[in-house]
Amino acid sequence: MQRVEHSKAAEIFNIDEPRVDWHDDTLWFVREKRDKAAHQLPEWETLRELASQIKNHSLSNLDHYLEEFEMNATKNGITVHWAADGKEHNQIILELIQKNKVQRVVKSKSMLTEECHLNPYLIEKGIEVVDTDLGERIVQFRKEPPSHIVLPAIHLKKQEVSDTFHEHLHTEKGNNDPQYLTEAARVHLRDKFIQSQLAITGVNFAIAETGGFVVCTNEGNADMGAHAASIHIACMGIEKIIPQAQDLGVFLRVLTRSATGQPITTYSSHFHRPRAGQQMHIVIVDNGRTKQLGRPDFRNSLKCIRCAACFNTCPVYRRSGGFSYHNAVAGPIGSILNPNIDMRENADLPFASTLCGSCSHVCPVKIDIHDQLWKWRQILTAEGYVASSKKVGMKGMAFVLAHPSIYRFVGKMARWALTTFPTLLANRKFNPWAKQRELPIAPKESFREWFLKNKG
Amino acid sequence: MGARENILQAIKQNKPELVAAPIIAIETSTGNLVQQFVITLENIGGKVCFVNSMEEVKIELQSSMSQEGYIVNTIASLGAINAEINNATNAFALEPVYKAYIQGHLAVAENGSVWLDEKTIINRLLPFICQHLVLVIHADSIVANMHEAYKQIKIDAAGYGVFLAGPSKTADIEQSLVIGAHGARSLVVYLIQP
Numbered sequence: 181m182q183r184v185e186h187s188k189a190a191e192i193f194n195i196d197e198p199r200v201d202w203h204d205d206t207l208w209f210v211r212e213k214r215d216k217a218a219h220q221l222p223e224w225e226t227l228r229e230l231a232s233q234i235k236n237h238s239l240s241n242l243d244h245y246l247e248e249f250e251m252n253a254t255k256n257g258i259t260v261h262w263a264a265d266g267k268e269h270n271q272i273i274l275e276l277i278q279k280n281k282v283q284r285v286v287k288s289k290s291m292l293t294e295e296c297h298l299n300p301y302l303i304e305k306g307i308e309v310v311d312t313d314l315g316e317r318i319v320q321f322r323k324e325p326p327s328h329i330v331l332p333a334i335h336l337k338k339q340e341v342s343d344t345f346h347e348h349l350h351t352e353k354g355n356n357d358p359q360y361l362t363e364a365a366r367v368h369l370r371d372k373f374i375q376s377q378l379a380i381t382g383v384n385f386a387i388a389e390t391g392g393f394v395v396c397t398n399e400g401n402a403d404m405g406a407h408a409a410s411i412h413i414a415c416m417g418i419e420k421i422i423p424q425a426q427d428l429g430v431f432l433r434v435l436t437r438s439a440t441g442q443p444i445t446t447y448s449s450h451f452h453r454p455r456a457g458q459q460m461h462i463v464i465v466d467n468g469r470t471k472q473l474g475r476p477d478f479r480n481s482l483k484c485i486r487c488a489a490c491f492n493t494c495p496v497y498r499r500s501g502g503f504s505y506h507n508a509v510a511g512p513i514g515s516i517l518n519p520n521i522d523m524r525e526n527a528d529l530p531f532a533s534t535l536c537g538s539c540s541h542v543c544p545v546k547i548d549i550h551d552q553l554w555k556w557r558q559i560l561t562a563e564g565y566v567a568s569s570k571k572v573g574m575k576g577m578a579f580v581l582a583h584p585s586i587y588r589f590v591g592k593m594a595r596w597a598l599t600t601f602p603t604l605l606a607n608r609k610f611n612p613w614a615k616q617r618e619l620p621i622a623p624k625e626s627f628r629e630w631f632l633k634n635k636g
Numbered sequence: 637m638g639a640r641e642n643i644l645q646a647i648k649q650n651k652p653e654l655v656a657a658p659i660i661a662i663e664t665s666t667g668n669l670v671q672q673f674v675i676t677l678e679n680i681g682g683k684v685c686f687v688n689s690m691e692e693v694k695i696e697l698q699s700s701m702s703q704e705g706y707i708v709n710t711i712a713s714l715g716a717i718n719a720e721i722n723n724a725t726n727a728f729a730l731e732p733v734y735k736a737y738i739q740g741h742l743a744v745a746e747n748g749s750v751w752l753d754e755k756t757i758i759n760r761l762l763p764f765i766c767q768h769l770v771l772v773i774h775a776d777s778i779v780a781n782m783h784e785a786y787k788q789i790k791i792d793a794a795g796y797g798v799f800l801a802g803p804s805k806t807a808d809i810e811q812s813l814v815i816g817a818h819g820a821r822s823l824v825v826y827l828i829q830p
Contacts, residue, residue: 206811223662233658240654243647256792262640314817315808331808338810358812366818373818374727390792400764400804400819407761408727418643425791426660429783432799433746443676443747444782444801447764447819453795455760456724466643474650 183506185528190500204498206334211492213441214542221437230430232546235483238421239473245388245421246464252391253462256453261463266296269465273298273380273413276461277307280411282378288395288402289313290382291329291486292415292465294508298380309380310372312401314365321348327502329509330439330488335501369401379405383416383462384485385431389424392452393462396435396445403449412454413461418469419482431485434544438487468521477555481516483545490539490549496532505529512539516552519560527565530556591626598622662783669745669778670827677748680802681815682823690714693772693826697737705734710758711772717758725759736766740773740800742788743825746781749801750825754794763800769820771800774828 184192194200218224238245250260263269269292277285285302287293287309299309299320311320315332319325321344326332333341338356345351351364381402386393393414395402406412422431436442454460473479491497491511502510507518507526515529530553539549560566561574580587598605599622608615625633674684687693690713697714701707708718714737720729738757740750750771757763779785791797804819815821 209811226662230658230660233655236655237657240652242651243644246644246647256795262643264639264642268639312818313808314806318808331811333808334811336810338812341809358809358814361809362806362814362817366816369818370731374731387791392792398804399806399817401817403764403798404761404818407759407764418647423657426783426786428791429781429786430660433782440807442680444744444749444799446680446801446804448749448799448801450791450797451795452792455754455795464643466639466646470643470646470650473647473652476652479650479652 183525184504186500186504186506186532187528189504189506190496190532193501193504194499200499202337203335203501204495207492207498210331210440211489211542214438214489214492215441217437217441217443221433227430227434228544228546231434231485231544232483234422234427234430235545236480238423239419239479239482241423242418242421242473245423246418248388249386249391249421250464252388254391256391257460258391258454259459259461261461263463263465263467265467266298266465269293269296269415269463269467270298270301272463273415274302274305274307276411276413277302277378280378280459282411283307284372284376285309285378285380286312286372286376286401286405286409287380288382288397288405289316289332290380290415291508292382292417292467293380294325295467296415296465310369310376312369312372312399312405313397314362314399314401317365317369318344321345325503325508327510328488328491329486329511330491335503370404373401373404373408376405376409378411378413379409380413380415381406383414383420384435385422385428386416386420386462387423387425387428388421390452392450393420394428394432395449395451396432396447397449398440398442398446400447403447406449406451407455410457411459411461412451413463414451415463415465417465417467419484435485435487438489438542438544472517472520475520478516478520478552480547481513481520481549481552483547484513484517485545486513487544489542489544493538493542494533495536495538496534500532505532512549512553513547516547516549516556519556523560523563523565527560530554530560531566588626588628595622595624595626660783662781664780664784667745667780669780670775672745672780673743673748673778674827676746677802677823677825680748681805682748682802682825684825684827687826687828689828690772693737693828696826700735706732708733708736708762708766710756710762711737711739714772721759721762723754723759725761727761727765730759730761730765733762733766735768735770736762737770737772738763740771740825741777742785743773743778744780744782744785744799745778747799747801749799751785751789751797751799753789753797760796763798764804764819766820768822768824769800769803770824770826772826772828775830 518526537550742751806817
């Protein structure tokens with residue numbers, strides 16, 4: 181199926197203006213909570229700098245830290261698996277499920293498993309996976325992907341959740357009360373946890389020094405699954421490694437404040453050894469990350485701790501929604517990660533931006549997101565993935581701006597046209613610039629003309 | 637096996653030049669840690685009860701046991717520890733637990749969390765599966781922030797540990813905060829004064 185490019189998807193999203201305003205306000209509210217939390221710490225900028233430097237250091241020593249992690253994790257009784265790509269990741273998990281004759285699988289939030297399309301793969305093999313994060317369960321019922329990496333159902337109103345739960349959980353029709361609906365989900369998923377045989381979780385941080393990993397949730401769903409099931413599989417991208425336990429002090433202070441404005445998630449679980457009688461596995465996945473590591477302009481994107489602060493601040497994300505980005509990881513960070521995986525498919529994403537730089541400003545690990553968006557545009561254009569009309573337009577503009585006499589002529593023509601053909605120029609079909617804008621009244625003369633007259 | 641070698645090889649080839657790790661030296665605030673802990677925990681939906689000794693908590697536990705449902709105690713100084721609970725007790729047996737009493741040995745003022753490790757909680761599922769959770773901590777076990785916390789604990793001393801901050805919660809339904817998601821519906825912390 182041909183994917184819809186961002187600008188077209190965004191246009192459709194924007195048809196329902198009140199809905200877009202609501203989506204925009206909701207996400208901005210989350211940004212404001214982040215600000216409140218960050219501003220309470222006088223050392224906030226120091227923490228960002230530390231987090232950034234720890235990640236810079238980790239990436240520059242990644243192979244050694246991965247080997248150290250593997251050695252220590254293995255000593256701890258964790259079985260370490262390596263997967264080159266999503267396909268291998270899925271196969272490893274399938275093998276573990278089949279080898280252990282597992283029928284009941286629960287999964288807590290893992291963007292990596294979304295990236296690898298794990299759920300559809302397992303369903304095809306006849307294995308049902310229950311997503312246990314409330315937001316993810318909602319979208320799972322609705323057969324939608326999550327629209328936000330931290331707040332999966334942020335695009336839905338409570339009436340819609342109510343309808344979905346009425347259909348799948350037989351809650352009262354029309355009862356939109358979030359408390360009531362959450363209670364229904366609690367009861368439903370509690371049963372799934374208790375019955376689960378295998379739990380899949382993500383990894384927020386993997387610590388090389390100790391061979392363990394940390395999983396952060398507010399709901400407690402990762403723990404409910406991992407501690408009930410007899411097999412726990414944790415999935416991580418290679419870039420999730422951090423060197424030492426003390427580094428967690430920095431990351432756990434910036435992660436949740438950046439994501440939701442909370443000082444910390446309700447549960448920050450540190451897993452080192454399986455409980456008695458349990459199997460614990462970790463799957464370390466590449467899926468294009470080593471390639472990104474080799475791109476000097478873009479390797480910083482691997483510092484990402486998946487907080488989504490960039491999503492919440494981005495005016496384009498807020499007003500186009502996660503689905504417009506046609507990827508598991510949307511938003512500004514998605515736009516610099518995804519082209520690495522498939523340039524053709526994702527050539528539209530770096531252009532889904534005004535380059536305002538707000539994303540870079542809120543990133544807790546100081547990824548230069550907006551710089552990378554611009555740099556991707558150069559590569560994508562050079563590779564021929566950008567519409568020729570844009571290329572021609574840019575070349576034309578460059579030519580005009582480089583030749584002062586032509587620039588003056590074009591300016592004069594534009595002022596004449598605005599005065600003579602205002603209705604034509606205001607026509608959106610004729611002039612795309614007029615789609616969301618009112619055109620100005622042309623001044624009688626250019627600034628240069630005025631200046632030459634008046635400079636005395 | 638191939639994947640491992642390929643990945644490590646690719647990293648060796650593609651990684652940037654080594655940059656040094658930074659030194660983590662954050663000034664620790666010298667405010668009233670107990671006050672900060674209490675305010676923060678109450679902001680995130682937890683409840684704090686000041687007590688003068690374990691004795692007071694013992695009385696509360698005994699009162700609970702005579703009234704409410706299935707209560708589990710893991711704190712030796714509070715009385716008998718439920719013999720039927722150990723690290724192998726499964727989810728079916730734990731599902732009916734109404735309230736669990738657990739002692740924390742370190743708490744963090746900046747975020748209202750309490751560090752619990754496998755040895756203290758006895759069973760990993762217990763602090764999550766109980767409907768209501770009660771933690772007991774000493775006021776002098778409260779440190780200022782996470783840096784201080786990580787200086788004091790060894791995260792792999794036990795096979796599992798968790799920083800637990802407040803009752804479980806979610807805002808996944810139209811950003812409306814609901815206390816009580818999949819973990820405990822409520823958290824009460826008994827704070828034993830120095």
